[in-house]
Amino acid sequence: MEIKRAKYSGFCFGVDKAVKTAFELDYDGKVYTWGELIHNQKVIDELGKKGIKAIDDIGILKEGDCVIIRAHGIGKKIYEDLNSLNVTILDATCPYVKRIHEIVKKEHEDGNQIIIAGNPEHPEVIGINGWCEGKALIVADEKDAEALPASDKKAVVVAQTTFKRAKYEDICEVLKKKFAFVIKFDTICNATVQRQSEAESLSREVDLMIVIGGKNSSNTQKLYEICKENCSQTYLIENADELPPFDKNVRRVGITAGASTPEMVIKEVFFHMEDMMNGHEGEMDFSKALEMTFTELRTNEIIKGKIIGYNNNDVFVDIGYKADGLIPMEEFLDDPDFDPERDLKDGKEIEALVVKINDGEGNVVLSKKKVDSIRGFEMVKEAFKNNTPIEVVIKEIVKGGAVADFKGVRIFIPASQISDRYVKDLEPYKDKKVKLLITEMANKRRIVGSCRAIIEKEKAQKAEEFWNGVEDGKEYTGTVKSLTKFGAFVDLGGVDGLVHVSELSWKKVDDPSSILSVGDVVTVRVTSFDKEKKKISLSYRKMEDNPWYNIENRYTVGDVVTGTVLRMVPFGVFVELEEGVEGLVHISQISNVRIGRPEEVLTVGQKIEMKIMDINVDLKKISLSIKEVNPLDPEQEEKPAEVEASQDEPTEHAEEMTNTIGDIINEKKD
Numbered sequence: 001m002e003i004k005r006a007k008y009s010g011f012c013f014g015v016d017k018a019v020k021t022a023f024e025l026d027y028d029g030k031v032y033t034w035g036e037l038i039h040n041q042k043v044i045d046e047l048g049k050k051g052i053k054a055i056d057d058i059g060i061l062k063e064g065d066c067v068i069i070r071a072h073g074i075g076k077k078i079y080e081d082l083n084s085l086n087v088t089i090l091d092a093t094c095p096y097v098k099r100i101h102e103i104v105k106k107e108h109e110d111g112n113q114i115i116i117a118g119n120p121e122h123p124e125v126i127g128i129n130g131w132c133e134g135k136a137l138i139v140a141d142e143k144d145a146e147a148l149p150a151s152d153k154k155a156v157v158v159a160q161t162t163f164k165r166a167k168y169e170d171i172c173e174v175l176k177k178k179f180a181f182v183i184k185f186d187t188i189c190n191a192t193v194q195r196q197s198e199a200e201s202l203s204r205e206v207d208l209m210i211v212i213g214g215k216n217s218s219n220t221q222k223l224y225e226i227c228k229e230n231c232s233q234t235y236l237i238e239n240a241d242e243l244p245p246f247d248k249n250v251r252r253v254g255i256t257a258g259a260s261t262p263e264m265v266i267k268e269v270f271f272h273m274e275d276m277m278n279g280h281e282g283e284m285d286f287s288k289a290l291e292m293t294f295t296e297l298r299t300n301e302i303i304k305g306k307i308i309g310y311n312n313n314d315v316f317v318d319i320g321y322k323a324d325g326l327i328p329m330e331e332f333l334d335d336p337d338f339d340p341e342r343d344l345k346d347g348k349e350i351e352a353l354v355v356k357i358n359d360g361e362g363n364v365v366l367s368k369k370k371v372d373s374i375r376g377f378e379m380v381k382e383a384f385k386n387n388t389p390i391e392v393v394i395k396e397i398v399k400g401g402a403v404a405d406f407k408g409v410r411i412f413i414p415a416s417q418i419s420d421r422y423v424k425d426l427e428p429y430k431d432k433k434v435k436l437l438i439t440e441m442a443n444k445r446r447i448v449g450s451c452r453a454i455i456e457k458e459k460a461q462k463a464e465e466f467w468n469g470v471e472d473g474k475e476y477t478g479t480v481k482s483l484t485k486f487g488a489f490v491d492l493g494g495v496d497g498l499v500h501v502s503e504l505s506w507k508k509v510d511d512p513s514s515i516l517s518v519g520d521v522v523t524v525r526v527t528s529f530d531k532e533k534k535k536i537s538l539s540y541r542k543m544e545d546n547p548w549y550n551i552e553n554r555y556t557v558g559d560v561v562t563g564t565v566l567r568m569v570p571f572g573v574f575v576e577l578e579e580g581v582e583g584l585v586h587i588s589q590i591s592n593v594r595i596g597r598p599e600e601v602l603t604v605g606q607k608i609e610m611k612i613m614d615i616n617v618d619l620k621k622i623s624l625s626i627k628e629v630n631p632l633d634p635e636q637e638e639k640p641a642e643v644e645a646s647q648d649e650p651t652e653h654a655e656e657m658t659n660t661i662g663d664i665i666n667e668k669k670d
């Protein structure tokens, strides 16, 4: 009897990673999982024996506790809350789910409407929504999509990773009619699709099919239904005890398992079946066949193969022999940018080292990491020799610095060399990709790198490029580095410039922090610079925000306009036509009869109609006349009390008034 197990059976690699993280953890303190790690009671019970409990209330946590984030992931706010408590976070969010978080975060920040196709109650969907401040629209089906109001916004659509592809397509078709612009991201995970299609084809080949998984698990039920359609002898079992007795005529048995079925349960079933097979002696001699297969391979040999598939534990490689090679999946998971769809594409060539010709189950055990390490060391030596930068991943924070990994080669980065500025806490650098130069290389165990050297070099290069290309009026994008009373310093990439407080806005600004914050990314314009002194002045004001911009398109001489009296001076009144645009009504233009002071006929805040007599765009001056529209007569106006009291004031004002009028007339002549 032949037993064939589906490659895509049991935990998907995302769930498997989360479970391994929890079981392999050796933590000196309390450990929790944020929500139940997986929907499998056996696993939850085992975790309970290790003292690991599921929580969903942050109030339970204390400083020093450890929290494991499950494959479903969590929202941004929960990360922030956990970080603020100083607890250790072990993030086992599946890379597929993380990718959705990144999309949602970026698109939400860009002002787009996020739509999630999925079950609103599912923790994965709740977590995704937490990356756009809970503002996503969640649709479970086309009906929900139909119910959304039409909008002229740009909609960005993502799907829960286990969502049905056909349903997702239908929802998107509805959304296209509702939103002016729809961008759809393909976020459905292939693990479920692959599992189902493999179960379907396997069930066609065999005489009997075993589906292992919880009877209340919907994805296991689905597998059972698919298999049953093709193979009448299909059994759904939860564990080895439920294995049915096999008919003598059964020669080929297929095994598949649901996404929440632990490997140990599948193996248990497998061993039981082998025991049953031994009762049918003489039908098959596996070991002999396997030995014949692998005679041409040598251990520690580096070979090339082609990826033909993967499951939660292994990547399958066609190495040109009768048996496939297996690379443990965990060798890939260390890379924070690992994307199984891209990196494990069928047919992709891969180099690996033969670790074992026969692992006892007839597989060739391969290691990609060992080849990476050999190749990596050669590349590090080259980089040191040529002083060229390499990109590494920071793996550990240790005393005095950090340890980075470059294709399996460990590189120490002293704390002072991690940045060009002092960094007190190195933890945020963990799992980040950085570029460095190798500064010391005694042997494979003592390799030292510096990010600082490369940052300083890059900054110097950028500064040189900047000073070579700087021009008055040129626009740059930079980041606000610091704020002072007199303005904001903006980092333009290697060069800092100052935006003086008067250049922050067209309006009067008392406090620069009312306009900008440290970290803001801004577009600024060069107003002046000094290459020798390395000084640069910038403006944040935009021409189109200037209230006088295109004023001639809004006002014409002869127009009758309405304005508000802003302030009075002895020679007239200043009137606001719109925010930031003022005009002057000279005292002689208020009334047809002679008036001593504007207060005799006007009050501050009064709305008044006037005719535009002159516009001088360069001097930002508009001359207005009230009398041309509706001359005010002091006899008919109610005089304000204080005006009466000041009737006999000295004549200094008259002189000032005459001078100022003279100035205005001269200016006009100029």
Ligand code: SF4
Pocket: 012, 013, 014, 015, 071, 072, 094, 095, 096, 097, 161, 162, 189, 190, 191, 192
């Ligand atoms: S996204 Fe796919 S691989 Fe990741 S946890 Fe979900 S089902 Fe598993």
